[in-house]
Amino acid sequence: MFKKTMMIIVIIAIALMLIFGCGKEDNPFDPNRGGYNDTPQENLSFIDTTTLDPGIDGEIVDVDPSTGEIIIYFLDFMDASTVNTSNIIVRDTTNGTSITGATLTYYPEIKKAVFRGTFSDDAVFVVTLKSDLKNNAGIQLDGNDNGLIDGSPYDDYRYRLYTGTGNVGDVDFVHPEIDWVTPGTTNGVDTLPTIAVLFTDSDIDTTTLTLTNFTLMKTSSQVSVSCTLLTAALNHVSFQPRSKLDEATQYTVTVECASVFDTCGNVLLGFVGENDGWVANIPDYTWDFITEAIDTLLDGEPPQVSVAYVSGEELVVRFDDDMDTSTFTTTNIKVFNNATKQNLVGSIINEYDGKGFRYTLENAVSGTWYKLWVSKDVKEAAPGSWYLDGNIPPNPNGVGGEWNDDYEKEFLMP
Ligand SMILES: [Ca+2]
Ligand SMILES: [Ca+2]
Ligand SMILES: [Ca+2]
Ligand SMILES: [Ca+2]
Numbered sequence: 001m002f003k004k005t006m007m008i009i010v011i012i013a014i015a016l017m018l019i020f021g022c023g024k025e026d027n028p029f030d031p032n033r034g035g036y037n038d039t040p041q042e043n044l045s046f047i048d049t050t051t052l053d054p055g056i057d058g059e060i061v062d063v064d065p066s067t068g069e070i071i072i073y074f075l076d077f078m079d080a081s082t083v084n085t086s087n088i089i090v091r092d093t094t095n096g097t098s099i100t101g102a103t104l105t106y107y108p109e110i111k112k113a114v115f116r117g118t119f120s121d122d123a124v125f126v127v128t129l130k131s132d133l134k135n136n137a138g139i140q141l142d143g144n145d146n147g148l149i150d151g152s153p154y155d156d157y158r159y160r161l162y163t164g165t166g167n168v169g170d171v172d173f174v175h176p177e178i179d180w181v182t183p184g185t186t187n188g189v190d191t192l193p194t195i196a197v198l199f200t201d202s203d204i205d206t207t208t209l210t211l212t213n214f215t216l217m218k219t220s221s222q223v224s225v226s227c228t229l230l231t232a233a234l235n236h237v238s239f240q241p242r243s244k245l246d247e248a249t250q251y252t253v254t255v256e257c258a259s260v261f262d263t264c265g266n267v268l269l270g271f272v273g274e275n276d277g278w279v280a281n282i283p284d285y286t287w288d289f290i291t292e293a294i295d296t297l298l299d300g301e302p303p304q305v306s307v308a309y310v311s312g313e314e315l316v317v318r319f320d321d322d323m324d325t326s327t328f329t330t331t332n333i334k335v336f337n338n339a340t341k342q343n344l345v346g347s348i349i350n351e352y353d354g355k356g357f358r359y360t361l362e363n364a365v366s367g368t369w370y371k372l373w374v375s376k377d378v379k380e381a382a383p384g385s386w387y388l389d390g391n392i393p394p395n396p397n398g399v400g401g402e403w404n405d406d407y408e409k410e411f412l413m414p
């Protein structure tokens with residue numbers, strides 16, 4: 001008995017580890033990725049931005065005809081060995097260079113760092129204080145001021161400065177995102193489509209809009225399709241296959257976001273609204289489309305549930321195409337009590353025309369709400385043989401078998 005209990009505890013522990021372990025790794029926007037300790041720390045922030053001199057977006061003034069100064073007062077006594085030009089980086093964004101004759105001096109008694117150098121005229125500079133700066137307790141910079149040790153790049157702190165007529169507005173820390181794509185996730189796409197990706201801001205570094213970073217492949221074989229670049233503009237890119245795609249076939253477009261930047265060096269984050277701040281490991285953004293079936297014997301449309309309703313003691317579920325009825329299994333089709341989440345036991349009876357099934361409701365209680373669930377793994381018959389295009393928004397969208405392509409419907413037992 002004891003042995004059995006121990007076994008169950010071990011199994012649960014492993015399951016929890018898997019669930020949470022994978023959850024963390026799978027989430028690219030987790031600011032604590034990369035093995036950093038995410039334990040909250042007291043008084044972790046030790047940049048007081050009000051004591052920067054010049055301040056944020058301020059002007060660097062020469063202290064002699066050719067030398068300017070950037071002064072940072074830390075709140076904590078610092079580990080002097082970390083206050084160096086590897087961890088305090090000043091970049092001339094107008095000329096794309098580092099500062100000539102740069103020196104950095106730390107005055108430990110007064111927690112003051114002075115960066116001196118010859119700053120070019122009429123330029124904008126970005127100062128980056130790296131998270132590797134440590135106080136003398138060995139605690140690193142909390143650049144994003146969230147009380148957690150997140151590491152670089154989250155805890156790097158950046159600000160802008162200028163000389164003369166340099167305009168700090170020319171440099172931004174705003175990441176571009178994907179605003180819109182065409183053709184989207186859909187079917188019936190022309191076999192020679194123009195594929196375009198539109199960005200949220202008009203400041204993309206067009207040299208990063210290449211056919212290495214934007215690719216097309218046949219989904220089933222993962223074989224890439226040769227394309228021609230049509231436009232590489234500040235706010236969009238477009239490209240086209242060199243020859244016609246196969247009919248009624250699914251293709252995947254991939255944007256290698258980590259290799260696409262704006263002109264200020266901010267990386268592309270993926271689709272707008274689906275991202276979170278400055279992230280170290282940017283996942284690719286992908287979507288699928290299905291080409292049109294010019295040959296009418298082909299089928300480029302994944303099946304959808306057309307109706308689901310109670311008729312007497314049966315739940316009638318019908319699809320808009322001939323189905324592979326071998327996928328009508330108790331694994332793929334379930335009915336739950338909506339409140340208790342208990343499985344409602346019933347039988348699945350296939351319709352004679354192959355376009356649906358009936359779920360028997362002899363165990364359903366009158367006046368109770370139930371939920372029908374049909375898995376995305378339900379499939380239509382050949383020639384299409386596509387998986388289900390469900391109804392959880394943004395579905396149905398013309399492409400089946402996506403992670404969110406299950407079908408769900410609540411119904412009240414009369
Ligand atoms: Ca932090
Ligand atoms: Ca930008
Ligand atoms: Ca079909
Ligand atoms: Ca879908």
